[in-house]
Amino acid sequence: MKAKVRFIMKKIKLSYMALIALVISCLSFSAFAEQKQTLGDWDVHYIVFSTPFLTPEVAASYGIVRSKFNALVNISVLDKTSGKAQRVDVSGTAKNLLGNSRKLTFKKVEDGDAIYYLAALPFRDQETFRFEIDVQKGADKQTLKFQQKMYVDE
The missing domain is CATH 2.60.40.3340 (Domain of unknown function DUF4426)
Incomplete structure (x- = not known):
C-alpha cells in the first residue's frame, strides 16, 4: 500500500512540475509576442x-x-x-x-x-x-x- 501511495505521489509531483514548466514557457512566449x-x-x-x-x-x-x-x-x-x-x-x-x-x-x-x-x-x-x-x-x-x-x- 505504501509503495502505491509513493507511486501516486511521484506521478502527481511529475505532473505538477510539467504544469509549472508549461506555465513558465507560456509566460516566456508572451514576453516575445x-x-x-x-x-x-x-x-x-x-x-x-x-x-x-x-x-x-x-x-x-x-x-x-x-x-x-x-x-x-x-x-x-x-x-x-x-x-x-x-x-x-x-x-x-x-x-x-x-x-x-x-x-x-x-x-x-x-x-x-x-x-x-x-x-x-x-x-x-x-x-x-x-x-x-x-x-x-x-x-x-x-x-x-x-x-x-x-x-x-x-
Missing part, C-alpha cells in the same frame, strides 16, 4: 527579440549576427483596411534610460506577399530602450513609439 499599433492608415506590427532565437541558417541568410547581446527589431506595415503589406521607408532610434541613443538601420526583406524591415540592436542584460520608429510613404509619415526591456538569455 508580437505587438501592433494603428498609425493613420496603417497597422504597424513590431517585435524585438534576442537573435539566438533565430536558427543559424535563417540568421546567415539575412546577414544577422547571432549573439546573446544582439536583438533584432522587426517591423511590418500593413494597410489597415486591406491588410496588404506596404513598401515604406523605415528609420528610427533606440534610446536607453541613460539617454544613449543608437540609430537603427533597417533592411527591407520581401518574402512572398510579406514585407519586413529588420534592424540589429546590441544591448546589455536588463537594458531598457525607448524606440522611436518613423514610417513614411510619400508625404504620409507616422511615428511608432514603444519601450522594451531586454534580457540576456543564458
